[in-house]
Structures are given as structure tokens and as C-alpha cells.
Amino acid sequence: MSAFETDYLITGAGATGLAFADTLLQETSAHITLVDSHALPGGHWNEAYPFVTLHQPSAFYGVNSLPLGRGRKDTHGLNAGLYELATGAEVCSYFQQVMQQQLLPSGRVRYLPMSRCQAVATTAEGGSAEVVSLLSGATTAVRVRRKWVDASHFSPEVPATTPPAFAVAPGVRLLTPTQLAQAGVGRAGELPTPPGYCILGAGKTAMDVALWLLGQGVPPAALHWVVPRDAWVVNRLGTQPGEEFFMQSIGGMAQQMRALSEAQSVDDLFLRLEACGQMLRIDRQHMPRMFHYATLSEAEVQALRQITQCVRLGRVQAIEPEALVLQQGRVAMAPGTAYIHCTASAVAPRANRPIFEPGRITPQLVRAPLVSFSAAVCAYVEAHYGSDAEKNALCQPVPFPRRLAGYITATLVSQANQQRWNEDKTLRNWMRQTRLDGFGQLTSLVDRNDSAKMAVLAELRQHLGTAAASAQRLLAASR
Numbered sequence: 001m002s003a004f005e006t007d008y009l010i011t012g013a014g015a016t017g018l019a020f021a022d023t024l025l026q027e028t029s030a031h032i033t034l035v036d037s038h039a040l041p042g043g044h045w046n047e048a049y050p051f052v053t054l055h056q057p058s059a060f061y062g063v064n065s066l067p068l069g070r071g072r073k074d075t076h077g078l079n080a081g082l083y084e085l086a087t088g089a090e091v092c093s094y095f096q097q098v099m100q101q102q103l104l105p106s107g108r109v110r111y112l113p114m115s116r117c118q119a120v121a122t123t124a125e126g127g128s129a130e131v132v133s134l135l136s137g138a139t140t141a142v143r144v145r146r147k148w149v150d151a152s153h154f155s156p157e158v159p160a161t162t163p164p165a166f167a168v169a170p171g172v173r174l175l176t177p178t179q180l181a182q183a184g185v186g187r188a189g190e191l192p193t194p195p196g197y198c199i200l201g202a203g204k205t206a207m208d209v210a211l212w213l214l215g216q217g218v219p220p221a222a223l224h225w226v227v228p229r230d231a232w233v234v235n236r237l238g239t240q241p242g243e244e245f246f247m248q249s250i251g252g253m254a255q256q257m258r259a260l261s262e263a264q265s266v267d268d269l270f271l272r273l274e275a276c277g278q279m280l281r282i283d284r285q286h287m288p289r290m291f292h293y294a295t296l297s298e299a300e301v302q303a304l305r306q307i308t309q310c311v312r313l314g315r316v317q318a319i320e321p322e323a324l325v326l327q328q329g330r331v332a333m334a335p336g337t338a339y340i341h342c343t344a345s346a347v348a349p350r351a352n353r354p355i356f357e358p359g360r361i362t363p364q365l366v367r368a369p370l371v372s373f374s375a376a377v378c379a380y381v382e383a384h385y386g387s388d389a390e391k392n393a394l395c396q397p398v399p400f401p402r403r404l405a406g407y408i409t410a411t412l413v414s415q416a417n418q419q420r421w422n423e424d425k426t427l428r429n430w431m432r433q434t435r436l437d438g439f440g441q442l443t444s445l446v447d448r449n450d451s452a453k454m455a456v457l458a459e460l461r462q463h464l465g466t467a468a469a470s471a472q473r474l475l476a477a478s479r
């Protein structure tokens with residue numbers, strides 16, 4: 001068996017592994033090895049449907065050393081007036097550039113695509129692992145001098161690689177979003193044009209599919225939408241990087257903290273967030289029970305409201321040739337309907353664990369929902385701080401919301417981390433220069449003579465003080 005040594009062995013060359021490696025490379029002289037089962041860097045983006053885009057501005061995504069996108073605003077479409085959202089193809093191409101132009105030329109990074117990392121054993125002194133080539137089957141032994149980094153902890157499930165968890169009768173046309181866009185539904189001589197489409201699932205992928213179908217000219221009357229739970233979504237207006245959006249972004253944070261301070265219940269909190277324009281929901285007749293940080297523009301929400309044939313009878317249990325069988329009932333469907341599988345969980349529940357352990361790092365969210373920023377922070381802390389206890393004190397993992405109340409916990413833990421970072425001069429200074437933390441730069445650049453912006457910052461500070469206590473009360477009441 002061949003063998004090599006490395007300081008950091010990273011399993012996963014997706015957004016998490018790359019953002020971590022990029023910052024570690026900048027901040028240390030360590031040797032890094034990235035192992036990934038895909039042929040190209042980018043993780044799940046390699047399997048994304050053709051019409052996917054980021055749901056947040058490109059400005060905050062990717063790795064710290066290389067900007068993603070050109071900092072332009074969209075001039076047309078449902079994101080018009082807001083900063084650009086990279087397409088899936090752009091994200092994949094960007095991550096290839098990161099590998100080829102940032103990481104590999106350093107001479108300190110080894111990249112092993114089409115390989116599986118297995119038999120990892122860690123100790124306080126480092127560890128060992130095996131890397132198996134998925135093409136040749138050859139196994140290489142790796143001695144890890146410092147740490148193994150599990151950058152697969154936050155890996156999402158996507159429809160392209162996650163079979164549906166319900167029965168599908170023979171002859172029923174069930175398509176993934178990729179198949180919908182590529183398989184040529186209705187192509188001459190192949191599949192007949194379906195009488196309608198039924199979108200299964202109510203997460204961001206389902207929203208993307210619905211918007212795409214509407215954008216292709218499919219009439220809303222031809223669409224059914226299975227919505228097991230309605231979702232609150234983040235208004236993209238509040239996530240904009242530019243200074244011209246200061247009132248919406250930083251002002252929006254102040255409004256969030258005010259809502260948290262004043263809310264009487266979890267539902268009341270979300271209704272207040274909706275009233276101040278921070279949160280949106282597609283159907284105002286239904287109280288959402290899900291919040292996964294899906295982010296939409298107001299124009300996108302408006303477009304989705306055109307779909308009125310929503311099926312709210314729980315999850316799909318089976319699709320029969322002429323009916324949908326759901327947890328709470330059965331709905332007759334036209335034969336030949338094309339069903340679109342959007343039921344994979346992009347945020348499958350995984351228990352948090354300490355980020356820093358002897359011989360092991362598990363990058364997780366340290367500020368929800370920023371995946372890239374969080375991975376970069378974990379790498380920076382690894383590079384500059386001493387014991388695992390000290391590092392973990394700076395990086396508490398943020399639990400991803402499973403219920404609505406999870407938004408409160410995620411906000412509290414994110415804020416507590418931010419507070420500790422603010423008190424640490426080194427970390428604070430690094431964050432001010434970190435492109436992945438656009439909001440930190442926005443606040444640090446405020447002109448003290450700008451009374452309107454200073455008032456927003458004062459309001460934010462004021463409500464931050466009261467929000468934490470109120471949040472604990474809301475959480476206790478929701479249990």
C-alpha cells in the first residue's frame with residue numbers, strides 16, 4: 001500500500017472543505033490534503049439541477065481569498081434590483097478556479113478527487129486514514145500529523161442522488177428537477193406533454209421548480225403543489241451586501257432584534273418579522289410550521305402565489321396512476337401528470353458535536369445560515385488559538401432549525417458567538433477584512449456623522465440587550 005503524510009486531512013471538497021482549506025492555507029504554513037468522491041470540487045453543486053442559483057447574494061459565498069461574481073445587480077427577472085445570484089454552473093466553475101488557481105499552486109495542497117476517505121482514526125497527536133481510489137480501487141495510507149477535518153457534516157441530500165421515500169406505481173412519471181429540465185418532457189417522438197405538473201415538497205428546491213415552470217410559460221392552472229408544511233422564508237432584500245441597502249440589512253437586523261424583544265410567542269415573533277418585511281410567506285392564509293432559511297425576493301413570492309392548487313394533506317405516501325396518496329387523504333390526479341421529486345432534505349437533521357476535538361475538526365455553522373463564512377471562521381480559529389477548549393469557546397455550533405422555535409436558538413447561538421468575536425481584537429480585525437462577512441464591514445465603515453445610520457446601530461445595540469432574555473422566555477414557553 002502506498003502512503004503519504006499531511007498536516008490536515010479534509011474529507012469533502014465542497015463549499016465547507018474548500019472555504020476551510022482556503023483560510024487555513026492563508027493563515028498557516030500547513031500541508032493540506034482534500035479527499036472527495038466527486039470528480040470535481042464543489043460537492044453537491046456537481047449534481048445540482050440546471051436552473052439552480054444561490055438563494056443568497058454571490059458576494060457572501062465561496063472562499064475568502066477569491067470573490068464570486070462581479071458584484072453586479074440583476075436588471076431583469078424576479079431578482080431585479082438585487083445583487084446577482086450565481087448559477088449552479090458558475091458555482092462549479094468558481095470552485096474549480098479555487099482549486100486550480102488558489103489552492104494547488106501553493107504547493108501545499110494535495111487534491112484527491114474520485115476517492116473515498118475511510119478508516120479514519122484520530123488521537124490528540126493526529127491520526128491515520130485510508131484513501132481509496134474509486135477508479136482503480138488502490139488504497140493509500142495517510143498519516144495525519146495534525147488533524148482530520150470532517151467537511152461532510154453539513155452535506156445536503158439532493159433529489160438527484162436521494163430516491164423518494166414513497167411508493168411509485170409503474171408507469172407514473174416521476175422526475176427529478178434535473179430530469180425535468182434535461183429529459184425533454186414533451187420532446188417530439190418521446191414523452192407526450194403531460195396534462196400537468198405536480199411538485200412534491202415545499203422547500204427551496206420545490207420553490208425553484210415552481211418558479212422555473214412558471215418562467216417557462218407553464219400556466220399556474222397546470223400546476224399542483226404538495227405542501228406538507230408551509231414555510232417562512234427570508235426576504236432577500238435584507239441580505240444585500242451593498243451600502244445602499246444598509247437600512248434593509250443592518251436596519252433589518254435591528255428590526256429582528258426588536259421583534260425578538262417584544263414577541264409574545266414564537267408565532268407572534270414570525271408575524272412581527274413578516275410585518276417589518278424581514279420574513280415572507282407564500283400563502284397568508286396558512287401559518288407556516290417550517291423555517292430552513294430559504295431566501296426569496298418579494299417578486300418570487302408574488303409569482304409563487306399564482307399557484308392555487310396546493311395539496312395540504314401531509315407527506316406523500318404513494319403515487320398511483322390516477323391518484324396521490326398522502327398522510328391525511330387521497331387526491332385524484334390526471335393520468336400522465338409529471339411529478340417532480342423535491343422531497344430530499346437539503347438540511348437533513350444531524351446532531352451538532354464540538355467543532356474542535358482531539359485530532360478532529362468538524363466545521364459547522366457558527367453563524368446561521370452562512371456555510372462558507374462559518375467554515376472560514378473555524379479555520380481561522382484553528383490557526384490562531386491554543387487549546388480545543390479555547391477554540392470551542394469561540395465557535396459554538398449553531399443548531400440548524402428543525403421547528404420554528406429553532407430560529408430563536410440559532411439566532412441566540414449566532415449572537416453569542418458574535419459577542420465573543422467582538423471581544424477578541426485579533427478575530428474582530430480579521431473579520432472586518434473577510435469578504436464572507438459583508439455585514440461586519442458594513443457596520444465598521446459607518447461614518448460617525450451619518451446620524452441615520454448611527455441611529456440604526458444604536459437601535460441594534462439596544463435591542464440586542466433585551467432580545468436574549470426575551471428569546472429564552474419564548475423558548476421556554478414553546479417547549
Ligand SMILES: Cc1cc2nc3c(=O)[nH]c(=O)nc-3n(C[C@H](O)[C@H](O)[C@H](O)COP(=O)(O)OP(=O)(O)OC[C@H]3O[C@@H](n4cnc5c(N)ncnc54)[C@H](O)[C@@H]3O)c2cc1C
Pocket residue numbers: 011012013014015016017035036037038042043044045048052053054055056061115116117118151152153154155156157158205346369370371372
Ligand atoms: C440546491 C441548493 C442550494 C443551496 N444554496 C445555498 C446558498 O445560496 N447559500 C448557502 O449558504 N447555502 C446554500 N445551500 C446549502 C449548501 O448545503 C451549502 O451552501 C454547501 O454547498 C454545502 O457544502 P458542503 O461542503 O457542506 O457539502 P457538500 O457540497 O455535500 O460537500 C461534501 C463533499 O464531501 C464528499 N464526501 C463525503 N464523505 C466522503 C468520504 N468519506 N470520502 C470522500 N468524500 C466524501 C461528498 O462527496 C461531497 O462532495 C444550498 C444547498 C442546496 C442543496
